Amino acid sequence: MSSAIVFAYHNVGVRCLKVLMAAGVDIRLVVTHKADPNENIWFQSVEQVCVDYDLPHLIAEDVSLPVLQEKAAACTPDFLFSFYYRNMLGADFLAIPAKGAYNMHGSLLPAFRGRAPVNWAVLKGATETGASLHAMEVKPDKGAVVAQVPVPILPDDTAAEVFDKVAVAAELCLHGVLPALLAGKAPHVEQDHTKASYYGRRTPADGAVNWSDNAQTIHNMVRALTHPYPGAFTDTVHGKLFLWRTRVLTQTMNIKPGVMQVDAMHRVVCNPGGGGTLQVLNAQLNGETLDAAALMARFQGSLKLPL
Structure with missing residues (x-):
């Protein structure tokens, strides 16, 4: 033995x-x-x-x-x-x-x-x-x-x-x-x-999103760091925004870079500075769920991101 x-x-x-x-x-x-x-x-x-x-x-x-x-x-x-x-x-x-x-x-x-x-x-x-x-x-x-x-x-x-x-x-x-x-x-x-x-080793601080990256790069970051890990985040003028689930949309959309907004299909979407379209499926702003309804109610349908 x-x-x-x-x-x-x-x-x-x-x-x-x-x-x-x-x-x-x-x-x-x-x-x-x-x-x-x-x-x-x-x-x-x-x-x-x-x-x-x-x-x-x-x-x-x-x-x-x-x-x-x-x-x-x-x-x-x-x-x-x-x-x-x-x-x-x-x-x-x-x-x-x-x-x-x-x-x-x-x-x-x-x-x-x-x-x-x-x-x-x-x-x-x-x-x-x-x-x-x-x-x-x-x-x-x-x-x-x-x-x-x-x-x-x-x-x-x-x-x-x-x-x-x-x-x-x-x-x-x-x-x-x-x-x-x-x-x-x-x-x-x-x-x-x-x-x-x-x-090397990662820390929670490494989860800061660079909105100058393209949609695919940010999507990869979100899925690499989502629950049970600390999460991908960004600091906005309205507080800390965590992205927990996203997907990359294949269709090209006419969206101003650096703005998260509600589109005609009632989806939360954004166009990062690096290109592509990112759909946000699960997010939290200051600990509160940020969905299409919340985005419309609190920010008139759009939230500026730090490019």
Whole structure:
């Protein structure tokens, strides 16, 4: 029986941890995060899985603590797995497992290395992403790929919808290659680093809309940041406007750039400075729903945007 220590969080952590359990892997330690009370917790709990299944586990936010490294080393595992654990593991951890350390990343590597790969893929207008199991190196997301499972990104998919697909892809990815990996026969394909793209951590402040962009770019931003994420927003003279759901209209419309207005079909539409027509399906101004009726009642049918 192969043994492992697992660093895991979020839905991907839950699903992949259960794959290891189903395969009979001896899980000697699970390291996870404590739920942040200031964060919108919309995902499943790795800690709860450990409680439910009597798995040895601990909460660790600082992986540099010597006591954590000592506990991990004392487990003498064959493998180390990282499934959406938020902190980077250094060389000391990667040297612990006898048969290798592996990470599940939420993209088709080498594309979208780094943080928040699903959100970035949607924001950048990608039409496909997926899950990649790869060997861990000190430099993140650069190790040889063991397996990948792709998923489509449809034109109006939100990041949350894509993340649900990626979580399933991660489960399928690990489940499919795990027998070969445990037997020491899994392929290890080096990444083409010339095709790599890297993106960093996002913050709520990064959701500010640039109305000089075109409609498609803004639509991508809205669906990348909508619920359960903090949202795409803009500051107007009337207060903060959040865009939660939009779509790009194919027909050309004679709309003055930088004005959100009610059209003849009683839709809320706007023409950003970069071109195209954006229909606003769900928005809030100062926390209140902004629909066609509200726009007509409060602003005579139009609201100026900061170009």
